[in-house]
Amino acid sequence: MTHGAWHNLLAELFFGKDLTEPNVGEKLEFIEQLLITGTLFLGVLIVSAFAYYLTRRVLLRFVTKLVKVSKNDWDDEVLGSRVFRWFSMLVPVIIVWQTSPLIFGATYMKGVGMIGDVIASVSEVSLVLMVVMLINSCLNIADRIYQRYDVSKELPIKSFFQVIKIVLILVAIIFVIATLVGKSPLLIFSGLGAMTAVLMLIFKDSILGLMAGIQLSANRMVARGDWIEMPKFGADGEVLEVALTTVKVRNWDKTITTIPTYSLISDSFKNWRGMSNSNVRRVKRSLTLDISSIKFLDDEGIEKMKKVSLLKKHIENKLAEITLWNNERNVDEDDLINARALTNIGTYRAYITEYLRNHPKVSQDETLLVRQLQAGEHGLPIEIYVFSTDNRWANYEAIQSDIFDHLYAVLPEFGLRVFQSPTGADFSQLKNPIK
Numbered sequence: 001m002t003h004g005a006w007h008n009l010l011a012e013l014f015f016g017k018d019l020t021e022p023n024v025g026e027k028l029e030f031i032e033q034l035l036i037t038g039t040l041f042l043g044v045l046i047v048s049a050f051a052y053y054l055t056r057r058v059l060l061r062f063v064t065k066l067v068k069v070s071k072n073d074w075d076d077e078v079l080g081s082r083v084f085r086w087f088s089m090l091v092p093v094i095i096v097w098q099t100s101p102l103i104f105g106a107t108y109m110k111g112v113g114m115i116g117d118v119i120a121s122v123s124e125v126s127l128v129l130m131v132v133m134l135i136n137s138c139l140n141i142a143d144r145i146y147q148r149y150d151v152s153k154e155l156p157i158k159s160f161f162q163v164i165k166i167v168l169i170l171v172a173i174i175f176v177i178a179t180l181v182g183k184s185p186l187l188i189f190s191g192l193g194a195m196t197a198v199l200m201l202i203f204k205d206s207i208l209g210l211m212a213g214i215q216l217s218a219n220r221m222v223a224r225g226d227w228i229e230m231p232k233f234g235a236d237g238e239v240l241e242v243a244l245t246t247v248k249v250r251n252w253d254k255t256i257t258t259i260p261t262y263s264l265i266s267d268s269f270k271n272w273r274g275m276s277n278s279n280v281r282r283v284k285r286s287l288t289l290d291i292s293s294i295k296f297l298d299d300e301g302i303e304k305m306k307k308v309s310l311l312k313k314h315i316e317n318k319l320a321e322i323t324l325w326n327n328e329r330n331v332d333e334d335d336l337i338n339a340r341a342l343t344n345i346g347t348y349r350a351y352i353t354e355y356l357r358n359h360p361k362v363s364q365d366e367t368l369l370v371r372q373l374q375a376g377e378h379g380l381p382i383e384i385y386v387f388s389t390d391n392r393w394a395n396y397e398a399i400q401s402d403i404f405d406h407l408y409a410v411l412p413e414f415g416l417r418v419f420q421s422p423t424g425a426d427f428s429q430l431k432n433p434i435k
Helices: 003-015 024-069 075-079 083-104 110-147 158-181 185-202 204-219 273-278 299-306 312-328 344-357 393-409 424-428
Strands: 227-230 235-242 246-251 256-260 281-289 369-372 380-388
Touching: 024 083, 075 110, 083 110, 110 158, 158 185, 158 204, 158 235, 235 256, 281 393, 299 312, 312 344, 344 369, 344 380, 344 393, 380 393
Parallel strands: none
Antiparallel strands: 227 235, 235 246, 246 256, 281 380, 369 380
């Protein structure tokens, strides 16, 4: 078809046979330019769609084969991410961005050129967004891979990734604005200096969180998996996440508490990591004895204690020491005021010590102490200070309970009683109650 015939065909389609309308030639030329550029742009869109399909299909199949052959498990995070989707979408956007100036820039018609400018701006904005999403996906992959290693519990870096994402979004916003207004991004960057105070106010929590995250990581104060206590915020549980602005704690009752990251620097908290890493856990508990049940051991009581395997050696050594002391001072053993003698409470403390030293669940490498505390209106406390060899909560409580079950049960064998405040049943047994 010749140019003249094509020109007449367009005239009949859009204007009929009335060619006397003003500016018919210019309108026909505009329509002709619009059809040509539109056809070319449609071809570009088809090529872009094919490029997207081909890139995603080929790339995904290639990476899937590599993942199946690889012996590593971290590359599964790459396969399960959206990074291939964003990369595949990046290819058609680049094609449209690069070809639109060639297609629409060749025309001298103002209307068609404006359409080209809009398409170029949209494709450039889309390119910026695709790049941001691609980098964001790569950061998420890096974070998930890092979480697979034990070092992530000691050195959390999620807050640093979040800072990078914030900076990336800010830069992307500046580039988008610069594209829409047709100015250089450098002009907008230079204008940010005057907005420093406003930005500091807006991102105050993020800046404080970043500084706190650096200090927490550098000093290894808290990490994922630690058990912390912070009564101010009602936190008592395992740290799930150390992020830029908040720290998530799963409490012992399965509730979730969020703590501002900076508060872990400005306020005090208790971290149980030392106990967890030591594989032992402290038992510090006392039983209170009735002071009126404390007495000297008579010969019958001494003979009874000698039959206790854990006390036999102690009794023999103690009797020899007491006899030597009394003989050196010419003190009669029956003179209980001036002479030394065995007491039921001292023998009981010796028994507790030997019992704990022979207990399979009590650490012999840590402090092992049985001592008297200050007596008070509730009797005489005997405190047990040892460390169990199992620091798991349920097992630790079972070990602690078993120890005190036994210590309470053997008390009558030593002629001792536990102090207990009188109850209604005690008062009812009084024969002559006070009126």
